[in-house]
Amino acid sequence: MQARELIENPANCRPHVVVLGAGASLAAFPNGDAQGRRLPLMCDxxxxxxxxxxxxxxxxxxxxxxxxxxxxxxxxxxxxxxxxxxxxxxxxxxxxAMDLPATATLYDRLVLSLRPCDAILTFNWDPFLFDAFARNRHIAALPLVYFLHGNVRIGACDEHPQPSLIGGACRTCGKSMAPVPLLYPVGNKDYTSNAYIAAAWSDARKLLAEALTLTVFGYAAPASDAGAVSLLRDSWFSRSSRQFEHMQVIDIVPSAELHLRWSKFLPTGHLHAIQGFEDSWLSLWPRRANQALLHTMSTGVPCAESPLPQTHNLRELQECAANIAAHEGPCAGIET
Ligand SMILES: [Zn+2]
Incomplete structure (x- = not known):
């Protein structure tokens, strides 16, 4: 299938779910934020x-x-x-205090490369994904985003856990938003007490159960997250034996290590491991990755690639994404 044909004829597909860990933010912001403030790792x-x-x-x-x-x-x-x-x-x-750089970032590409039936589940506390979402939401319909370990930007009402900026008011009852706590690296994290965290996990698990593809980007699945990884795995297999679905891992660690880390998610043992986002399905077929993969599976012939431009100019990136999104109707989505 030619790129133009794929872009102009979007199909409704099951969700593409992306899981982000600290390695994704580090890959997206290797020089830190707009002021050069570095992203910390657990070791520093x-x-x-x-x-x-x-x-x-x-x-x-x-x-x-x-x-x-x-x-x-x-x-x-x-x-x-x-x-x-x-x-x-x-x-x-x-x-x-961290600020998103003014230039186009990898997180701008990421949010613009997914559709509203898709989802990003992030374990990161940094504000970059939230801020990238906020500055692109008027360009195209964006994916659902869930902060599974809380985030420094979001607050939520106890009764109506739709997240919003800290300091805002609940759109349903008008109460001011309480900050969503950051879940620290302790063995048994509490995924149920905070209304937003509980709702985020509930929706995330439904989306993962329905997902056609799973992309894991820079998530090391540390020992302190054993409970989270177990929840993700149970959800991934809850509706399917995953013989035909796809999982792609974007990580700089050796692929043998990635096999060990993710083999429990791979009944066929076949892992698509790549080092950088630019080689990912999402990057090759922004907003059409699942459709392109299904086409290849059914015909044996790969779709022509249609990546967003490798530009630092945010406006240029947004225009290209808007041109792809202009062909889309509403996503069928799933009920979360
Ligand atoms: Zn409320």
């Missing part, structure tokens, strides 16, 4: 945000290069609750 978060004195005040001076382990030690002790709260405030403030 304590150093970058200067948390050593706070940990030291709680008697934790070693092992700060493993924030997950250090924080878990702190969180296990009720007498250190105020130190824990201080650390959480500092981390929140650092991420919340």
């Amino acid at each position: 978060l304590a150093e970058l945000i200067e948390l050593a004195p706070l940990f030291a005040s709680a008697g934790i001076e070693q092992g700060l290069d493993d924030f997950e382990a250090a924080f878990a030690r702190l969180a296990s002790r009720d007498d250190l609750a105020s130190t824990r709260a201080h650390i959480e405030t500092r981390v929140h403030a650092y991420f919340a």
